[in-house]
Amino acid sequence: MNSGIHDLASLRDALRDFVAARGWRVYHTPKNLAMALIVEAAELVEHFQWATAEESLAPSPEKLAEVPDEVADTLIYLVEMADVLNIDLIAAARDKIAKNAVKYPAPG
Amino acid sequence: MNSGIHDLASLRDALRDFVAARGWRVYHTPKNLAMALIVEAAELVEHFQWATAEESLAPSPEKLAEVPDEVADTLIYLVEMADVLNIDLIAAARDKIAKNAVKYPAPG
Amino acid sequence: MNSGIHDLASLRDALRDFVAARGWRVYHTPKNLAMALIVEAAELVEHFQWATAEESLAPSPEKLAEVPDEVADTLIYLVEMADVLNIDLIAAARDKIAKNAVKYPAPG
Amino acid sequence: MNSGIHDLASLRDALRDFVAARGWRVYHTPKNLAMALIVEAAELVEHFQWATAEESLAPSPEKLAEVPDEVADTLIYLVEMADVLNIDLIAAARDKIAKNAVKYPAPG
Numbered sequence: 080m081n082s083g084i085h086d087l088a089s090l091r092d093a094l095r096d097f098v099a100a101r102g103w104r105v106y107h108t109p110k111n112l113a114m115a116l117i118v119e120a121a122e123l124v125e126h127f128q129w130a131t132a133e134e135s136l137a138p139s140p141e142k143l144a145e146v147p148d149e150v151a152d153t154l155i156y157l158v159e160m161a162d163v164l165n166i167d168l169i170a171a172a173r174d175k176i177a178k179n180a181v182k183y184p185a186p187g
Numbered sequence: 188m189n190s191g192i193h194d195l196a197s198l199r200d201a202l203r204d205f206v207a208a209r210g211w212r213v214y215h216t217p218k219n220l221a222m223a224l225i226v227e228a229a230e231l232v233e234h235f236q237w238a239t240a241e242e243s244l245a246p247s248p249e250k251l252a253e254v255p256d257e258v259a260d261t262l263i264y265l266v267e268m269a270d271v272l273n274i275d276l277i278a279a280a281r282d283k284i285a286k287n288a289v290k291y292p293a294p295g
Numbered sequence: 296m297n298s299g300i301h302d303l304a305s306l307r308d309a310l311r312d313f314v315a316a317r318g319w320r321v322y323h324t325p326k327n328l329a330m331a332l333i334v335e336a337a338e339l340v341e342h343f344q345w346a347t348a349e350e351s352l353a354p355s356p357e358k359l360a361e362v363p364d365e366v367a368d369t370l371i372y373l374v375e376m377a378d379v380l381n382i383d384l385i386a387a388a389r390d391k392i393a394k395n396a397v398k399y400p401a402p403g
Numbered sequence: 404m405n406s407g408i409h410d411l412a413s414l415r416d417a418l419r420d421f422v423a424a425r426g427w428r429v430y431h432t433p434k435n436l437a438m439a440l441i442v443e444a445a446e447l448v449e450h451f452q453w454a455t456a457e458e459s460l461a462p463s464p465e466k467l468a469e470v471p472d473e474v475a476d477t478l479i480y481l482v483e484m485a486d487v488l489n490i491d492l493i494a495a496a497r498d499k500i501a502k503n504a505v506k507y508p509a510p511g
Binding site for chain 3: 414417426433441448456460471474477482484488490492497509
Binding site for chain 2: 084085086087090093094097100101102108109110111113114116117120121123124126127130131132135136138143146147148150151152153154155157158160161163164166168169171172173174175176178179180183185186
């Protein structure tokens with residue numbers, strides 16, 4: 080199944096199958112997914128909480144081995160959240176960057 | 188520039204340009220990006236904090252108009268975090284789902 | 296009413312009155328209070344997300360004026376959470392420090 | 404040492420001693436304490452992320468055994484944050500409740 084995951088759309092489809100096969104749909108409300116998402120984001124924060132800026136740029140091999148899993152968990156819940164709310168993630172990011180470009184114009 | 192954003196790779200490239208054009212690279216350490224990411228995740232949580240499960244599944248038009256921006260901000264910082272740490276987001280998600288499938292086998 | 300708030304017990308009592316007077320008890324479940332708590336904690340994080348360690352030790356006057364409100368909001372939801380779950384905050388902290396002292400013994 | 408912890412002031416003093424004895428002062432900047440605080444708040448969120456409102460009001464004995472530690476950790480970092488920023492937690496809460504009373508007047 081996973082070998083077919085190569086972009087956000089196929090990731091979303093794989094997550095739909097994964098959740099449905101385990102009967103988890105009923106738990107994956109936007110409210111609960113927002114909670115799950117922030118819990119995973121906090122696991123990322125935990126990796127860097129006592130690090131200096133420099134240390135955070137050069138994580139230890141142990142951290143480098145663990146961080147991809149936390150990043151993945153955050154992405155997984157974000158993709159599920161967008162799916163249950165019918166949000167196109169890439170279009171939403173494109174629109175937000177356009178707004179940010181107006182709010183924070185580049186110098187020169 | 189934004190019209191070229193159509194997947195995670197082009198989103199990453201657009202964010203690199205956006206950050207470089209504003210001289211923000213020095214601030215975008217993994218430590219700071221983890222903080223920015225969780226702040227955006229919390230804005231998502233805020234939308235649903237007093238909602239029942241049912242209400243969270245049928246957000247008001249006002250919420251529906253705001254949630255895509257919060258989802259987008261979360262994705263933006265996640266893509267930047269993965270970029271500075273050289274993590275392939277889709278590969279990381281694929282690996283994590285494989286681990287989850289072992290940890291939580293589907294019934295039957 | 297507020298003039299009577301001088302410790303955690305009187306703060307808890309004032310919050311009970313405040314919540315009851317507005318008919319909010321039904322919303323203040325542990326689940327929702329955990330969400331409200333982390334949203335307030337994120338507002339604290341937001342104040343420091345781009346700051347260096349040094350800058351965070353010497354906040355601007357604007358920040359110094361805002362941070363007490365975020366700290367207060369976090370405390371308020373924490374006190375409410377402890378109240379609905381019948382947890383004695385000071386006793387819980389005392390027990391946790393005793394565990395931490397075993398886990399992280401002081402050198403020499 | 405801990406037997407002397409009976410209110411927020413004695414908790415703050417015990418934490419000062421604990422941190423100083425381990426040479427941790429240098430790590431306990433407002434920036435890092437905000438990160439540590441939100442990580443602990445997320446551990447609270449994690450306990451309730453898949454629970455219904457009703458389940459969160461009647462936690463299992465296992466949860467009831469764990470939640471006080473997470474609540475304590477959140478309080479500990481909040482007290483340390485207030486200490487390094489010279490914020491009087493009770494006064495800040497009193498002021499915030501006064502503002503909230505204006506913002507959300509009690510009905511009739």
